[in-house]
Amino acid sequence: MFEAIITLCLSLSDGPCRDHLLPGYEAQTQAACQVALSDNPPxxxxxxxxxxQGIATCQPMGETLSMTExxxxxxxxxxxIEEPNASNRGDVSNMGFIIGETSVAVIDAGSARWIGEALWRAIRTRTDKPVSHAIVTHMHPDHALGVALxxxxxxxxxxHTGLPRALADRQANYLESLxxxxxAEALLGTRAPEVDIAVTDQLQIDLGARPLTMQAWPVAHTGNDLTVWDTETGTFFAGDLIFDRHLPALDGRLTGWRAVLRALQGLDIERVVPGHGAAALDWPLGSEPMARYLSVLEKDTRAAVEAGTRLGTxxxxxxQSERSLWQLFDAYNPRNATVAFTELEWE
Structure with a gap:
């Protein structure tokens, strides 16, 4: 298969430069791809x-993300399960897509445009149906910034209805940090997506005999968590409301997250796709490690507040009893403890 590519640079004199995918021009032959480009210039x-740097050209299909059905x-x-770095180029979160009879829905698309491009190619190797919806589970860059493609x-x-403001407030900081x-080369072309459909409670879309239910949740992992439920297969995309092996990262309210987790545990679903970790978890068994961690986090924080312990200590x-049970513990637990302490101190 051939696709349309254009080389774009931050500066033509000294770069950096990266080949960017132009979606929608895929064809079985280079000639057909070139005709599509000529008929409908990007x-x-x-x-x-x-x-x-030059004009758009048609080339053999490039890098494609690995997928598990x-x-x-x-x-x-x-x-x-790593922090973003030059080696992984920001490929540090789970994402996916669901194919219906008439269209496809994407759920998250990584932290950079190149990941969104590689996800697009993964879809195109499996179906030529249009991608009708791109769903963002929350504001964090490792889930949201590849969606614009x-x-x-x-x-x-x-x-979530709170997503546009959250992205507007944080996009510049996210891009600078990444x-x-x-x-800079891996991040070229990356920008926050603009939200077309804001979910305040529940929303159902249909991919063609494939209904998906989206649910907006109260403040938990963040203030804009959204889940996707494929009732056809009982598969539930939880975003970062659920972590596996990667220590949960608290950027919202601890008590709210625990309440949302209890609600999720009561749902009649077959499997959950976590935001980080395994491709899918049996449910509700897969929630137990995270439920334990959040319980310990709250218990220890309350004890510290009641004892008058200073935040730094x-x-x-x-x-700390959870240290050996999670990856990236030292990167995230101090942040979690700080957020939890600040929340519970002022209850």
């Missing part, structure tokens, strides 16, 4: 600030 205005028509890419391809971007972590003590 709108490059979405790449504000980048300079084109966790249920019929439900595919998941498993990101690395699907908007360019005509998908409606769906998110540039230092994964490098408490952060070094809270939830």
């Amino acid at each position: 709108d490059l205005r979405v790449f504000t600030g980048l300079q084109a 966790v249920a019929p028509g439900v595919f998941v890419h498993v990101g690395r 699907f908007s360019e391809a005509g998908a409606a971007v769906v998110g 540039t230092s972590l994964i490098g 408490a952060v070094e003590e809270i939830a």
Whole structure:
């Protein structure tokens, strides 16, 4: 298969540069791809600030994400359990897509445009049905920043009603941080998506005999968590409301997250796709490690608050019994303890 590519640079004089996928021009032959480009030239205005090195050309299909089919028509890419760095180029979270009879829905698309491009290719190797919806489970860059490519391809971007403001407030900081972590070249072309459909409670969409139910949750992992339930297979995309092996990261309210987790545990679902870790978890068994950690985090934090322990000391003590049970513990537990302490101190 051939696809349309254009090389874009931050500066034509000294780069960095990266080949960018132009979605929607895929064809079985290079000639057919070139005809599509000629008939419908791409709108490059979405790449504000980048300079084109030459014109769009058709090339063999590039890098494609690995996918696991966790249920019929439900595919998941498993990101690395690592902090973003130059080696992993930001591929550190789970994402996926669901194929219906008439269209496809994407759920999250990683932290950079190149990941969204590789996810697009993974879809195109399995179906030529249009991607009608791109669903963002929450504001964090490792889930949200690769989604804009699907908007360019005509998908409606769906998110929690609180997502647009959260992304607007944080996009600049996210992009600055990721540039230092994964490098400017890997991040070229990346921008926050614009939300077309904001979910305040529940929303159902149909991919063609494939209904998906989206649920907006109260403040938990973040203030804009959204889940996706494929009732056809009982598969539930939880975003970062559920972590596996990767220590949970608290950026909302601890008590709210525990309440939401209890609600999730009561749902009649077959499997959950966590935001990090395994491609899918049996349910509710897969929730037990996280429920235990959040319980310990709350118990230890309350004990520190009641004992009058100073925050700096408490952060070094809270939830230390969980250290050996999670990856990235030292990167996230101090942050979790700080957020939890601040919340419970003022209850």
